[in-house]
Amino acid sequence: MRTHRTHETIAPWSTGAPVLDPARLAAVRIEPATRQGRPVLVLDLCLTAGAQLTVIPLVIVEPAAVIERDRDPLIFPHGVPGGDDFAVALSQRIVPHLEHLMLDGAPIAEHVLTLAPAAAFEAARRAGCFGAAPLRDALARLAPYRYARRFARARTVRIDAPDAVGGWALLRDAGNVAVAEARRDGAALAWYGEPPVASGRADVALLGAGGDPGDAACVVQLEPGPGTTTGTTRIDVVEPLPLDAFISFDAADGPVRRWFTVVRAVEPPLRPLPVLHHRAAGGSAGRIAVVLGRGDGLASPGADTDEARALVAALGAEGFEALLATSPDEALGADLVHLIGTRDGRRAKSVVDAARRAGIPVAVHAHDDDPAAGGWWGAEVTRFCFEYGDDERAVGSYLAMLARRAVTVGAARAGVRYAPPGAGASEADAALLEASVVFAATAEEGASIRARTGRRGPVEVVPPLVAGAGPAPLGALTGPDRFALVHGPIGPLGNQLLVARCAADAAIPLVVAGPVADRSYLQRVREFGGPNLIVAAGEPAAEVAGALRRAAAVVVDAAWVAEGGARLAAAALAGALLAVSDRRRYGIPGTEPRRFDPADAKALTRALGEAWDEALRSPRPAPPETLAALDPNAVIRAIVRGYAAAPAAAAT
């Protein structure tokens, strides 16, 4: 039997004993959809035996496999009851109809194949229930409950809102969920099963119009009236466009279908942040232009952006006239140019060349993980392991191949140096070679730069510069519990897809935060990220980002091509445990991150799980040696010393 573990919403369920007689298949709902841009059919199967139902939602069908059956055409959701024979027998009842649809060629509209009377199915369909109604409708109804999973984990939940029974079905594996008597709709009860009747107090209240929140610490209003957003957090539900736009709360994904509000939320516990004030010595002078090595570094901020901003602020405090240049041209009037990162090699080289032509010394923060030695390869091929794998076994096979470095896409091969044509790998090396002074995060990074580029000029080892920010409320976004965090531009370079898959494997709630560098990639993250995934699309405010790090149990960096270590350093300061790719050159004293191969899903899952367990079992603040290493005063002093050496180096 082929199965998938994507778009996990409500797993197959039965209202009583599972109905596993294929002859009792009563209704098949058929809906055309797109998966990764390709047309598919989505089926919901309903088997009935008297009042008992078994519902198997989200069976995915590839049209070509219906005709040329080189695979079983039906891909069942993970957790489907019954075995291979059951699946084959169901398929034999359904596929002839699908075959006729395919060969007929008429546009396929959402419809139901009725094989036996199924009153409960019909009623559920009219009521917009998941598994019976069109997905656009059912998903929009369930979306607030999907959002509420973050509040419901291991808590008592009272639902007094429309679609309450569906909400119970979605949340019942997360917490102790009950439904108000008045919301126990007969059709939904017959379809989803019998939820407990709500009585007494609850930690979480999910309410419709006029609902009584009582003393619930967390309140979500599903039917907010006009003007009721004051003091609440509005959450938009994007119009579902199954399967690729499934349930999304990011208005950038499409038109907003509905919205609801988080009225009250419990804040997750924030670890105290050690006080590391930059005490500026002052007295310095000169104009310093800080330029990001990524062209999209301001529009799509990453750790390099954080570090650049912190540097500009610190230099300003020291008396320099520092600015964060939006373009390399802006930097030319400065007395020194400080380039942050060399990700875009051509841009980095042009900055260095322009400065040298103008006789201006150039300092470069290298952020160098030698991406041509596997980083660009991984960034290019990893997503294909998910996109080519149309069922769970295929995904597993591809991921095993990925771990063995056996995946090749075009020119992207493991084991040889590879960079995409636009990356400018040789230009990046030239920039590192020709810069007046280079700042490396570790001695190992410095040695690697020297060995690869042949650089003989100064290389200063400087830890990342971290700036603190006051915390902002977080509870409406993350819920009250600890989570794992991955924070950075969301796209193939960040490898969030593999992290999300591994976090889902380990049943660890994961927050993926950051600007969206590739929206189709984010779709894959949602597709494979499991039910506990929280996506905070768009760069969070610095205060929110700081709070995320202080609340996170684990901060994960699996990026194939990273933007420096400022965010990891900030997370270490905030007391989060780190799970870090073994490609990353990270060496902050006092922190021992769990290391993993970013191509190896098993290793990543193991590292994430170990870090998670340790973080929950024995949380501890950042040790003194970490605080000492990341002391901004020491960092700034080291950078300024490097500046002092730069003119002489530039002159030579």
Add this chain to the structure above:
Amino acid sequence: MPHLTVLVHGPGAQGALRRARDLAPHVTARAADDAAGALRAEMRVRGDRYLMIASASSLPDRAGFAALAGALESAPFVALAAPDAGSLDGRCVVISLARFPQHVVAAGATLADAIGTLVASARVLRRAVRARGFANEAAPPRTRRSATIVVLASSAPEVLRVTLSAAIEASHPGDELVAACAAGAVTARRTVAAYGNVRIEDDAVDPLLAGALNRALGTAHGDLVAVLAGDVLLPAGALDRMRDAFAQIPSLGAAFPAVPGASGGEGVVDVQYADIAEMRTAAEARAHERGRELEPIDLAVTPAFVAAREALDAVGGIDPRYGPTRRGIADLVLRLRAAGYGVVRCDAALAHRFDPAQSQCAAATADAQQPVPAADPAAIARGFDPARRVPFVSATPLAASDAIAPAYAIAVPAADAAELERAAGFLAAAARAYDARSPVRVHVLLDGTLTPAEAVARIRAVLAASGKPMEATLAVRVERVADLLAWRAALEPGVSLCAFACDARAALHNARPVDARTLPLLTPAIAR
């Protein structure tokens, strides 16, 4: 967009050609008086291209053609598109030629009949017809088909017994069982004869049994033909799963099992086992995990497969130049793919191929002397030219040679590789001097450490180099002989015994000596 050929018929056809040439970037257009005949001629070699047949008055404009091409490209199973159902009488039809396998012929006296035949074939093959208002009739049910199982009985006896038993156990009532045997392979024939229901197809000429195999293919009764080399073990259920593949994919030409370590697309690497018992366990697990999974492939090299009878009829059998070696199998697969048939690896059907050193299978030993074939996508895209069809029975009169009784038997003893190499020079001369019609037969007598497989692999290369078709070459028998006297005593009466390099063999001392120089003197009347 694949290349487009446009056939324009009806009044004004010549004048419409210019419009036709503007329909797409790569167009060949011509007027056709006999539209049905032109359609058939155009479908002789298909390949990855589109064919439009339209009357001059119904020739679409660019947008209309783009819509038809879009319909064809909307799914890999769409084979034919027309603006509407009425146009299917030949007014305007676009055909994706590669999606009609070679055996489908646009038969019919009129163009409408010819296209009607294609539409009917499309229904059977589960190919879609896209035309507004066209009522798609229900396709016939997918059913399991009868089979002829052909086993190449040319392995070591202990291996042959295992593989033959497995093949026979995998058969169903009504299946036909055939074993191809070399004429002198006494042990193999005795092994086969133990199973009373197996018909023996003799091969007097080719030590790799290509002639017998092709005759078996040509006379097979089954809708499917399974070919199994004697060194390939199919565990229980594997053959059934390969047969089921033809119900899964109606246009399937051949299905191969998954063969650990094979160099073609049927090869798999993710299976490990230490012995046959472990292999059977692994096969069961694989069948469970990968039930009904078929992987399309363009290259296969293992002589273990099931082929559709209609596909074999279209492309012919194993090329006698190569025999059932990896090169010969790859060539057959290439012809099938080019002819529009699918070829798949059945991932749920695991097969074991014995090591050549253990199996002493001549074809496997010969493989080691051949380069590893490579897939040829360009040849597949070009399509299959029926001129490349390999007939099951040679059309040359030499093929009737089996009936000729030998007057001379030349004994060529070979105990080891050095003696075989010395014999090779003599055999080359003999193969040049004589052919299958000659009353001369060479007996390569293995009375030492040399295995028959090693000898066959070497000798066949010598015979192939003679320039004659394999089925027309001199008859050579390779025999393992423990007692030369007994062998000599068993020789047919009236056959004159000659011997090459037999000084050290007392049993052959008084045989007439012969070598490459004296060979033409043996019987000048038949020397060529």
